[in-house]
Amino acid sequence: MRSDRTNRVTALLLEVPGDGRPMHERLTGAIRAAIAQGRLGPGHLLPSSRALATELGCSRWVVNEAYVQLTAEGHLETRQGSGTRVAADPAVCAAAPPAGGAVDPEPPAWHADLRPGAPDVHQFPAAAWLRCLHHVLTDPGWSPPVFAPPAGAPRLRQTVAAYLRRARGIPVDGDDVVITCGTSHGMAAVARVLASTAAEAGVAVEDPGWFRLREVAAAAGLRPEPVAVDEHGIDVRAVGRAGVAAVVCAPAHQFPTGALLSPERRRALLAWASRTGGVIVEDDYDAEFRYDGRPVGALAGLGRDHVVHLGSVSKTLHPGLRLGWLVPPPALRGALLAAVATSGAGPGVPEQLAFAHFVESGGYDRHLRRMRRTYRLRRDALLHALHDHGRAVRPDAVPGIAAGLHVTVPLPPGSDEHAVVGRLAGLGVTAIPLSRYTIRPRPPALVLGFGRLSPSRAGWVAGRLAAALTDG
Secondary structure, eight states: OOOOGGGSBOOOOOOOOOSSSOHHHHHHHHHHHHHHTTSSOTTOBOOOHHHHHHHHTSOHHHHHHHHHHHHHHTSEEEETTTEEEEOSSOOOOOOOOOTTSOOOOOOOOOOEEOOTTOOOGGGOOHHHHHHHHHHHHHOGGGOOOSSOOTTOOHHHHHHHHHHIIIIIOOOOOGGGOEEESSHHHHHHHHHHHHHHHSTTOEEEEEESOOHHHHHHHHHTTOEEEEEEEETTEEOHHHHHHHTOSEEEEOSSSOTTTOOOOOHHHHHHHHHHHHHHOOEEEEEOTTTTOBSSSSOOOOGGGTOGGGEEEEEESTTTTOGGGOOEEEEOOGGGHHHHHHHHHTSOOOSOHHHHHHHHHHHHTTHHHHHHHHHHHHHHHHHHHHHHHHHHTTTTOOGGGOOSOSBSSEEEEEOOTTOOHHHHHHHHHHTTEEOEEGGGGOSSOOOOEEEEEOTTOOHHHHHHHHHHHHHHHHHO
């Protein structure tokens, strides 16, 4: 018989301590220690919750809680249809010291990539996605058309419209939605339309802000005008003074400051657009990930006549899918649809329909609920670790709401961002200085992405950051 440990259930020889803690905490620690000691290697298939509960004489809830916690930490990977396995790149975790007081040596060095804007692609629901793709390609009722309409597959447009109505509060139907290859693709279409109607028109961009969108606008011939962002979002009065034809902003969770556009400024921005005929480009890039309350509705839900809404699955599923959408104002729909149609091929039709089926079957909502729990745990772990090293880093000064996949961490006054980033690189941590996203100077800070950082590694990262600041 073929022997392949990655395809068989590994018998667990766990030493679950009887130290008085709740059983699920003790089981979590025991599995974590088994991974750290190498008794459970990458790819090992763990028993089902029912089988392990029977073996240990506990409830399935205990086992499920342990598996969920270790999956969120990055030690395990759970995929529907393929069981629960030790992650291919399991998190470095400290096992309990062996009896006699001897302490294991420091774990081998590893690298932490904290560049912002990237989800944990290892959490992609591959099994569910493959089932949806198989359904689309084999069910006659879902047969993909040979050539999709320029606006995208009608089934997906209807599905996205239903999702935007219930999740983002935008009153749209399928005819209002245009499928794109992502936010940058949608922004390129908007910029082309604006540039064709007003030569050398100005566009207000958030400063700091995501540089890719202002680069796309500039490439189309628009003139980016930086507008400051504070704790209430973009400065709407400054937008008015800039004399621009459009403004690009992220109202639900500004990048990188994390600010939420206040209700007053939302109303003021819509009033500016109505008064001047300006266009608001709403980048809704990670609004699904809000951890301290319900996501705030989209700006387009308050008034569609002057708002172009851009969304994608780059943060929620995988940037490699190259799948997004835009909802244009009715007056711009024809021009924007033509710009998208002449910009090149859009997303593959099978992928469009697979996503439609994934949403309609409830898989997308389940995935979002799971990832909200995962990312919230990772964010909390990083902030708590920074607090433990608070002499060098002030986590209480981290701006913005609890949302998204990154935090902006202020550095002590006078710090040299680039020098700190260089020292961190030497310590095994890739970080991005705030100045990468600014046009005008701002106080020093780092923008740290926590989406791929397991909680067990947060203390290691915080210690390296403290060391990099101390060395300076």
